[in-house]
Structures are given as C-alpha cells and as structure tokens.
Amino acid sequence: MLEFILERGNYWAIIGLMMIGLYTLFAATNLIKRLVGLSIFQTSIILFYISLSRIDGGTAPILYGKDAKGHGGGHGEEAAAGHAAEATHGAADAAHGAASHGMAHIYSNPLPHVLMLTAIVVGVATLAVGLAIVVRIREAYGTIESDEIRQMDLDVALAEYAEDHSGEANPA
Amino acid sequence: MMDWILQMAPAWAEAHAPALIVVLPLLAGPICAFLPGKGRIAWLLTVAVTALCTLLALVLLAQVRSVEGGAIISYAMGGWAPPHGIEFRIDALNVLVLLLVSSIAFLTSIFGWPTIRAEINQEKRAMFFGAFQVCFMGLLGVTSTGDAFNLFVFLELSSIATYVLVALGSGRDRRALPAAIDYLLMGTIGASFYVFGVGFLYAATGTLNMADLALQLQDVGGNRAVQVGFAFILVGLGLKAAMFPLHQWLPNAYSYSPSFVTAFLAATATKVAIYALVRFLFSVFSLEYIFEGASLAMILMPMGIAAMLACSFQAIFQTDIRRTLAYSSVAQVGYMLLGISLGTAVGVSAGLFHLVNHALMKGALFMAVAGVVLTYQGTRIHDFAGLGRAAPWTMTAFAIAALSLIGVPLTAGFQSKFALVSALLASGWWWAALIVVFSSVLAVVYMGRILEAVFFKAPNNPHKEHKEAPLLLLIPLWVLALANIWVGVNGSFVSGLADDAAAALFIGGLQ
Amino acid sequence: MSQKTDHHVILRIVAKPLIPIIALFGFYVHFHGDYSPGGGFQAGCIIAVSVILYSLIFGIAPAMRAVPPAFTRSLAALGFLIFGGVGVWALLMGGNYLDYDALFNEPPGGHDGQHYGILMVELGVLFAVAGSMLSIFYAFAGRVTEIKDEDW
Numbered sequence: 001m002l003e004f005i006l007e008r009g010n011y012w013a014i015i016g017l018m019m020i021g022l023y024t025l026f027a028a029t030n031l032i033k034r035l036v037g038l039s040i041f042q043t044s045i046i047l048f049y050i051s052l053s054r055i056d057g058g059t060a061p062i063l064y065g066k067d068a069k070g071h072g073g074g075h076g077e078e079a080a081a082g083h084a085a086e087a088t089h090g091a092a093d094a095a096h097g098a099a100s101h102g103m104a105h106i107y108s109n110p111l112p113h114v115l116m117l118t119a120i121v122v123g124v125a126t127l128a129v130g131l132a133i134v135v136r137i138r139e140a141y142g143t144i145e146s147d148e149i150r151q152m153d154l155d156v157a158l159a160e161y162a163e164d165h166s167g168e169a170n171p172a
Numbered sequence: 173m174m175d176w177i178l179q180m181a182p183a184w185a186e187a188h189a190p191a192l193i194v195v196l197p198l199l200a201g202p203i204c205a206f207l208p209g210k211g212r213i214a215w216l217l218t219v220a221v222t223a224l225c226t227l228l229a230l231v232l233l234a235q236v237r238s239v240e241g242g243a244i245i246s247y248a249m250g251g252w253a254p255p256h257g258i259e260f261r262i263d264a265l266n267v268l269v270l271l272l273v274s275s276i277a278f279l280t281s282i283f284g285w286p287t288i289r290a291e292i293n294q295e296k297r298a299m300f301f302g303a304f305q306v307c308f309m310g311l312l313g314v315t316s317t318g319d320a321f322n323l324f325v326f327l328e329l330s331s332i333a334t335y336v337l338v339a340l341g342s343g344r345d346r347r348a349l350p351a352a353i354d355y356l357l358m359g360t361i362g363a364s365f366y367v368f369g370v371g372f373l374y375a376a377t378g379t380l381n382m383a384d385l386a387l388q389l390q391d392v393g394g395n396r397a398v399q400v401g402f403a404f405i406l407v408g409l410g411l412k413a414a415m416f417p418l419h420q421w422l423p424n425a426y427s428y429s430p431s432f433v434t435a436f437l438a439a440t441a442t443k444v445a446i447y448a449l450v451r452f453l454f455s456v457f458s459l460e461y462i463f464e465g466a467s468l469a470m471i472l473m474p475m476g477i478a479a480m481l482a483c484s485f486q487a488i489f490q491t492d493i494r495r496t497l498a499y500s501s502v503a504q505v506g507y508m509l510l511g512i513s514l515g516t517a518v519g520v521s522a523g524l525f526h527l528v529n530h531a532l533m534k535g536a537l538f539m540a541v542a543g544v545v546l547t548y549q550g551t552r553i554h555d556f557a558g559l560g561r562a563a564p565w566t567m568t569a570f571a572i573a574a575l576s577l578i579g580v581p582l583t584a585g586f587q588s589k590f591a592l593v594s595a596l597l598a599s600g601w602w603w604a605a606l607i608v609v610f611s612s613v614l615a616v617v618y619m620g621r622i623l624e625a626v627f628f629k630a631p632n633n634p635h636k637e638h639k640e641a642p643l644l645l646l647i648p649l650w651v652l653a654l655a656n657i658w659v660g661v662n663g664s665f666v667s668g669l670a671d672d673a674a675a676a677l678f679i680g681g682l683q
Numbered sequence: 684m685s686q687k688t689d690h691h692v693i694l695r696i697v698a699k700p701l702i703p704i705i706a707l708f709g710f711y712v713h714f715h716g717d718y719s720p721g722g723g724f725q726a727g728c729i730i731a732v733s734v735i736l737y738s739l740i741f742g743i744a745p746a747m748r749a750v751p752p753a754f755t756r757s758l759a760a761l762g763f764l765i766f767g768g769v770g771v772w773a774l775l776m777g778g779n780y781l782d783y784d785a786l787f788n789e790p791p792g793g794h795d796g797q798h799y800g801i802l803m804v805e806l807g808v809l810f811a812v813a814g815s816m817l818s819i820f821y822a823f824a825g826r827v828t829e830i831k832d833e834d835w
Contacts, residue, residue: 025361031353038360045368052375062720112374115321117724119367122328126360128819129332133339133353135826140346149350156347164491164554184774191770191780199767202760250773251782302760 010051017044031134031144035127042123046116053112061110067103177234185231190247190260190316193228193270196221197309204302211297215285218301222278225312229271233669236267242676246318254318255381261318264676265455268524268669269315269447272531276439277308279648280535284432286642287542291344291430300340304436307333311444320380320456323448324367327412331359334441338429351424358421362411365404372401373456386456394461402464405452406471413445415472415509416479419502426498427551431542434494438501439535443527446508450520454677459515472513477607479506484614488621494551496618497537500577503611504530510604511592518595521674525667526588529576529659533585536573536652540566543641543649553622558631566641567626569653574619576656579612584659584666591667691740698740705733713809717798723805727762727812735820743824752825755817762811769803 005012017040024037138144141152178186185192200221204214236243242264249258262270281304292300310330317323335356341348374380376397377388392398411418422442426434459465480503487499504526511523543566544559545551560567576583589608596605640646659666709729716722738746770781778785783800787793 022361025357034357038357041361042364045364045371048368049371052371112371118321118325121724122325122332122363125332125815126328126335126356129335130353130356132822133335133349133356135823136339136342137349137353140342140349146350153347153350160552161491164552188774188780191774195767195770195780199764199771202763202767205756205760248779249781251779251784 010047014044014048014051017041017047029145029147031137031146032131034146035130035134038130039123039127042119046119049112049116049119053109055106055108058106058108061107061113063103063107065104067105174234174237177230178238181231181234185228186235188247189228189231189235190245190262191249193225193232193274194260194309194313194316196224196228197305197312201302201305201309204298204305207298209298210294211288211292211301212285214298214301215281215288218281218284218305219278221305222274222281222308225274225308226271226278229267229274232262233267233271236262236264237672242672244676255379255384258322259318259381259383260316261383262316264669265451265524265673266315266447268528268673269444270312272528273308273311273315273440273444276531276535277436279651280432280436280439280539283435283539283542283645283648286645287431287546290546291432292340293343296340300337303333303336303340304433306330307337307436311440314444315447318382320370320373320382320385321367322380324363324370327366327445327448328360328363330441330444331363331412334433334437335359337433337437338425341429341433344430345428347424348428351421351428355421355425358411358418362408362418364408365411366408369401369404369406369408372397372404376401382451382456386458389456390458398457399464402457402467406449406467409445409449409452410475413442413449414502414505416475416482416502416506419479419483419505422502423495423498426501426538427492427494431538431545435535435538435542438497438538439531442501442505443531446505446512446523446527450512450524450677453512454520465515468513468515472509473604476506476509476513477604479503480510480607480611481614484611484618487618488614490618491554492552493541493556493622494538496553496622497534497541500615500618501530501534503615504534504577506611507589507592507608510608511595514595514599514601516595516599517671517674517678518591518598520677521667521670522588522591522595524673525591525663525670528666528670529584529588529656532652532655532659533573533576536569536649536656537577539645539649539652540570540573540641543645546645547639547641553625556622557625557629560627562631563640565646566649569646569649570626571623572653572656574623576660578615578619582657582660584656584663587660587663587667694740698736702733702737705736706730709733709809713805714802716805717801723808724812726805727809727814728816730809731813731816731820734817738820738824743821747821747825750817752818752821755814755821757814758810759814759818762807762809762814765807765810766804767807769800769807773800 021037021039021041021044025034025041026037028034028037134144137149141149143149200217204217207213207217232245235245245262246254247260247262248254249260252258254261288297288300307330310326310328310333313326314323314330317326335352338355339349339352341351370380373385373389376392376395377385379385379388389398407418414422426438429437453459453464453468457464459468483499483503483506487496487503490496490499507526508523508530511519511521511526514520514522541551544556544563547563548555548559550556572583576585579585579589589612593605593608596602596608641649706729709726712721712729713723713726716726734746734750737749769783769786773782773785774780776785776788781800781804783796784793786796786800789796
C-alpha cells in the first residue's frame with residue numbers, strides 16, 4: 001500500500017496542487033489571491049504533462065554521441081526535427097518507457113515540454129490580462145475584494161429597481 | 173450556386189483556404205495596432221477581412237459539397253504531414269460553423285462602427301479592432317483545426333481577446349470589469365480542464381491529432397485514463413459553452429460588454445464551444461463504450477432540460493433586456509444540448525440547425541438592443557416602453573427575431589424547434605418534447621413582456637422624439653431579420669447543411 | 684538628485700556594463716537556438732529582462748525614454764507580422780503555410796529554407812515576446828508613482 005502511494009508521488013503532487021489552486025480560486029475573496037489560485041491550478045497541469053514525458057533512464061532530448069553523428073553533422077537541426085517527429089510517433093510506446101527507435105541512447109519525449117511551453121505562454125497572457133483587469137477594478141471600485149464589489153453592484157441594481165418601480169416596496 | 177463559386181474562386185484560394193481563413197485575421201490583428209487615426213481605417217480593414225473570410229468559408233463550403241456525402245479537406249501546416257504535424261481539417265460539420273462565424277463577424281463588424289464610436293475612447297479603437305480580429309481568428313482556428321492541443325491554443329487566444337473586449341465595456345458601465353474577471357477565471361478553468369483531459373488522452377494513445385485519436389481510442393476504449401480524460405474535456409468545453417450549471421459567467425459578460433461585442437459573442441462564442449463538444453463526443457470518442465455513451469443520457473440531457481427550464485424562468489424575472497436575452501441564450505444552449513444528447517443523426521442535426529438559427533436570432537436581437545443603446549442610452553425594459561413608435565424599423569426587426577426565438581411558424585426558430593421535437597419523438601422521448609413546448613411558452617412570457625412594453629405601452633418619457641438607429645446599423649440588422657424569415661419559410665438549405673454535418677459525424681467521420 | 688545622496692551607486696556601476704551583455708546574450712541564445720537549446724522565446728525574455736533591469740535601477744521614466752511604450756507595442760505587433768509573413772511567403776512560393784522547404788524553391792535535399800525559415804520565425808517570436816513582456820511591464824509599472832530615492 002505504502003509502495004502504491006509512494007511510486008505515484010508525481011500524481012499526488014498534481015492532485016494536491018490542483019486542489020489547492022481550485023480551493024483558493026473559489027474560497028478567496030481577494031481577486032489577486034484568486035488569480036494566484038488560478039496560476040497554481042495551471043501549474044498542476046504543467047507538472048502533469050511534464051511527468052508524462054519522463055522515460056526511465058531517458059536523458060534530455062538532444063541527440064548526442066552516435067545518434068548525432070548519423071545525421072550529417074552540420075545539419076543537426078534537421079536531424080533533431082526529424083527525430084522530434086519520430087518521438088511524437090513513438091510517444092505511445094515512449095509513455096510506457098519502451099522503444100527508442102533505433103537510437104543508441106534513450107531520450108525523454110520532448111513533445112509535452114513543447115506543449116507546456118505554449119501553455120505557459122497562454123497562462124502568462126491570461127494572468128497579465130487578469131491583473132490588468134484587477135488594476136482597473138481597483139481604480140473603478142476602490143477595492144479588490146469581490147464580496148465588497150458585489151455589494152456595491154447590488155446597491156446600484158437596487159437603486160435602478162427602485163427608480164423603475166417608484167412607489168413600490170423595495171424587494172430587499 | 174456551389175459550382176459557380178468554385179469556378180469564380182482563384183486557384184490559390186481553393187488550395188489554401190483552410191489556412192488563409194485563419195491567417196488573414198491573424199495578420200490583420202497586429203496591423204490594426206499600427207494603424208493611425210481614430211479607428212476608422214482599422215474598422216474598414218476589419219470589415220474587409222471578415223468579408224474575405226466569409227468568401228473563403230463559401231469556397232470551402234463549395235469544395236466540401238462538391239463531393240457526394242461531403243469531402244474532407246486536410247491541410248498540413250508547414251508541410252508536416254498529419255498525424256505528426258498540425259492538420260487543419262475541414263468537413264461538412266466545421267464548414268457550417270466556419271460560415272456561420274465569419275458571416276456573423278462580417279455583419280456585426282459593419283454594424284459595429286456607430287456603436288463603437290459611441291462607446292470606446294478614440295485612442296483605444298484601433299487596438300479594440302485588433303483584439304476583435306484575434307478573437308475572430310481564435311474562433312475560426314478552433315473550428316478548423318484537427319489537432320486537439322492546437323484547439324486549446326486557439327480557444328485560449330480567442331478567450332483572452334474576449335476578456336479584453338468585455339472589460340472595455342467599463343467605459344459605459346464599470347460592472348463590465350467584475351464581469352470580465354469572472355469570465356476570465358471561469359473560462360481559464362474551463363480551458364485548463366480541457367487541456368488536462370487532452371493530457372490523459374495523449375498518455376493513453378500518444379497522439380494529438382483528432383482523427384488519429386479516434387482510431388487509437390478504438391483500441392484502448394475502455395481504459396480508465398480515457399474515461400477521466402473524457403470527463404475533463406466534457407466539463408471544460410461545457411464551461412466554455414455555458415452548459416447549464418456552468419453558465420454563471422455568461423449573463424454578466426453579455427450584459428456589460430460593449431454592444432458590438434455582445435452581438436458578436438452571443439452569436440458565435442458559445443456556438444464554437446458547442447461545435448468542439450460535438451466534435452469530441454461523436455468524432456473522437458466512440459459512444460459504443462458504456463461510460464462515454466451514458467454521459468449523453470445522464471449528463472447532457474438533464475443539463476439541457478434544466479437549462480431550458482431554470483434559465484427561461486430566470487429570464488422572466490430580469491428587468492434588463494440584455495440580461496433577459498443572456499439567460500435566454502443559456503436556455504437555448506439547452507435545446508442544442510438536448511438535440512445532441514439524443515445521440516442520433518437526426519438529433520445532432522436538429523441541434524446544429526438550432527445552433528445556426530439561434531445565432532441568427534440572437535445576433536439580430538442584440539443588434540437591435542445596440543441600436544436602442546445608441547439612440548436612447550437604456551437597456552432596461554422600462555427604457556424600451558413605447559419605442560415601437562419612436563423607432564419602428566429597429567423594433568420591427570427586433571420583433572421578428574423575438575418571434576423567431578419563441579418559435580412562431582414561418583420563422584427560423586419554428587423550423588429548428590420542429591426538427592428538434594420530431595427528433596425527440598422519433599427516439600420516443602415524448603416527455604422531453606413536451607418540455608420543449610413548455611419552455612417555448614416561457615419564451616413567450618419573457619419576450620412578450622418586452623414586446624408589450626415596446627409596442628403597447630406609452631413612452632415613459634414623453635420627450636422621446638422619433639429617432640431611428642443609423643443606417644449602418646439597420647442594414648445588417650435587417651439582413652439577419654430577413655435571414656430568420658428566409659430560413660423559416662425555406663429551411664431546406666440550412667437544415668440540409670446541418671444534415672450533412674451530422675451525417676459526416678456518424679458515417680464518414682473517421683477517415 | 685545630486686551625486687552625493689546617490690546611494691545606489693554600486694548598483695548603477697555594476698548594472699551599466701551588465702545590461703549590454705545581457706542583451707548580447709539574448710541574441711546569442713537566439714542565433715544559436717537551432718543547434719542547441721534556446722530560441723526566440725528565451726531570447727526575447729532575456730532581452731526584455733535587460734530593459735527591465737535598466738528601469739529597475741535607473742527608474743521607469745528613463746527606461747520609457749530609451750525604449751518608449753509605443754515602440755514596445757509596435758515591436759510585439761511586428762513580431763507577429765514577421766511570423767505570419769514567413770508563412771505567407773511560403774504560400775507565395777507555392778508551398779503550404781509556414782512550409783520552410785518552399786521558401787527558396789530549392790531542389791530536394793536543400794536545407795537553406797529550413798535553416799533561414801526557422802531563424803526568421805524565431806526572430807518574429809523574439810520581437811513579439813520582448814515587445815509584449817515590456818508592454819506588460821510598462822502597463823503595470825507605469826501606473827503607480829515611483830518610490831522616491833529618499834523613501835528607501
């Protein structure tokens with residue numbers, strides 16, 4: 001049982017981060033804290049993909065030694081690109097830690113890393129937009145606590161309602 | 173008509189249409205950021221680009237329909253052959269959505285100029301159009317890509333641009349800002365859930381190409397990791413599509429964003445998410461497996477019905493017209509999900525048919541509201557009283573779209589609701605058909621309240637003079653209103669497209 | 684501020700020679716990106732960091748004079764255009780979008796297209812990343828009043 005738990009350490013970390021992130025996102029009222037929660041949540045996904053790409057005994061996916069020589073030295077970049085495609089193809093096997101497609105060394109699967117590079121950029125862009133909106137909220141409302149903002153909006157809505165139905169009792 | 177398009181289109185357009193339709197707005201976006209002036213040039217560029225994209229979508233449609241049963245156009249980005257490279261894959265299903273998104277974008281961008289001039293500061297207008305192009309590009313990309321991770325990137329690109337566009341409504345009403353941040357938080361959770369689910373699929377199959385995924389998943393079908401991935405993808409895309417309990421971001425985002433953005437988003441954003449959901453449900457996953465198959469009847473169907481009932485009731489009690497329409501949008505998403513949850517070709521076709529029609533009517537409704545916002549600065553039902561006499565052209569178009577939303581015969585809404593009810597009856601879900609009818613009665617109530625105020629109440633402000641919306645706004649509005657009637661009278665063209673789309677999913681979807 | 688009260692003198696002296704080296708390293712990472720780990724994304728970050736370091740030490744206003752916000756915004760947009768433009772170039776040469784092999788109409792076995800194509804695309808990424816990082820930095824840093832030297 002203990003072994004079962006320990007050898008899945010990465011998944012526990014992913015689950016933990018995900019829950020911490022989501023809990024912060026939902027429980028915090030401070031908008032900055034909610035954005036921090038969102039970032040933690042996204043980090044768990046990045047960790048998930050990165051741990052997928054690990055192969056037992058695999059090294060960084062840069063061809064070296066015999067593998068690099070077979071591909072005409074000067075055009076190493078092309079060889080690497082070709083192998084990236086091959087690695088993609090072999091990812092099913094690679095995920096199970098097998099097959100290195102006739103290469104002398106075992107390489108980790110580079111594809112999830114590339115995907116996560118994109119996801120990180122997307123995450124940063126989202127975070128930047130989110131923070132920019134929070135700055136604007138602070139300027140417009142004077143607070144970044146979402147319950148206070150909701151209260152202010154409710155007051156405005158009630159005032160509008162009273163204006164529409166002058167003479168009637170206030171619903172609140 | 174289709175042959176004529178193929179003859180007229182230049183060879184380069186036919187060969188590269190799948191890439192160009194995404195690349196044009198992608199390049200136009202940053203160009204907008206460079207353009208000088210008060211935004212007029214950026215607006216003209218936007219109109220030109222959306223018009224070109226509409227033409228390209230028509231070319232694609234002609235190409236897809238030139239083969240019996242619908243051709244599948246595969247375009248390898250950068251010359252990398254699929255499944256390793258990123259593939260743009262156009263079939264009968266996404267060409268329908270492409271045409272819908274680009275034509276709605278064209279119409280809204282024509283109508284947008286007067287409202288943007290009134291609502292956005294002049295130094296921000298060029299950037300505003302840049303953000304709109306990125307949003308438009310993202311939606312087209314989600315629709316045309318055949319790569320699961322690429323879909324995530326496009327989804328987030330369009331969403332990030334959307335958050336910015338929604339937040340720009342703060343010039344008119346500061347409540348746009350909390351609405352935008354709520355949308356951002358929920359939307360990002362949705363996209364993250366989606367990408368998490370794709371990660372599980374990648375772990376199980378080692379591929380990201382959707383067509384290849386579908387093939388590989390047949391071998392590993394009952395795998396637990398695939399089921400977890402399926403659940404994550406369903407929830408993630410459901411969030412983006414405003415599936416019933418996950419729709420909380422939508423009413424505020426639609427109510428407070430600039431009128432132009434509301435009209436565009438209401439007609440396209442959730443539709444594209446529903447497209448992605450359909451693509452995954454029927455094209456990537458095979459529903460023979462118990463777990464995936466059960467999700468239709470156990471999740472989509474109850475959620476669809478709950479949306480139809482709960483959100484229609486919520487719509488009745490709103491005082492702001494834009495909120496009424498926003499809640500009604502969630503309810504209409506319920507109709508589409510109900511059609512899809514049947515899991516039959518007829519049901520999916522009815523759902524897609526309603527998707528197109530809903531875009532037509534919501535586009536028209538929000539455009540008419542934008543016209544009123546422009547001339548009378550008010551979106552509450554109270555402000556609309558007596559407008560039937562003050563702005564007859566705007567309000568007549570509004571009434572046509574409203575009748576279409578209710579589902580009155582001779583309008584688009586009737587055709588698709590009829591198709592939905594017949595699909596439900598064909599599967600023996602007569603009780604669900606009754607609920608569709610009941611929900612339409614609720615639509616009569618909430619739209620009736622507005623129409624009553626517009627046409628039968630005295631203006632609450634007697635000084636309101638006869639003031640029509642500008643012509644630039646009326647033309648696209650009437651195009652959409654007439655489209656509602658055209659589809660209502662002769663629905664065979666659109667329903668034929670929807671049938672083809674559904675057939676592509678169920679017969680030749682995997683090749 | 685007078686030279687006497689300037690107690691960041693060490694920071695300034697150390698940073699001054701460091702900033703051009705950081706920027707140079709950015710370009711090294713970019714041009715070496717096709718043989719070794721690196722590329723436009725990392726290079727863009729490093730170059731943006733050199734400007735951010737400048738603004739942290741010498742203040743945001745001098746940094747904005749040296750690298751104006753309008754310039755960073757245009758740089759980001761220009762980066763996008765270069766990236767997309769390479770793709771359109773490939774289209775014009777008869778290949779698919781972003782098909783580097785088509786760029787120079789080479790006979791099979793030629794590698795110039797792959798080599799220069801990826802370099803140009805990465806240059807676009809560099810511009811876009813550096814431009815948007817700086818724009819984001821300016822957007823946030825430019826909003827608050829700067830901490831005065833005396834308040835340190």
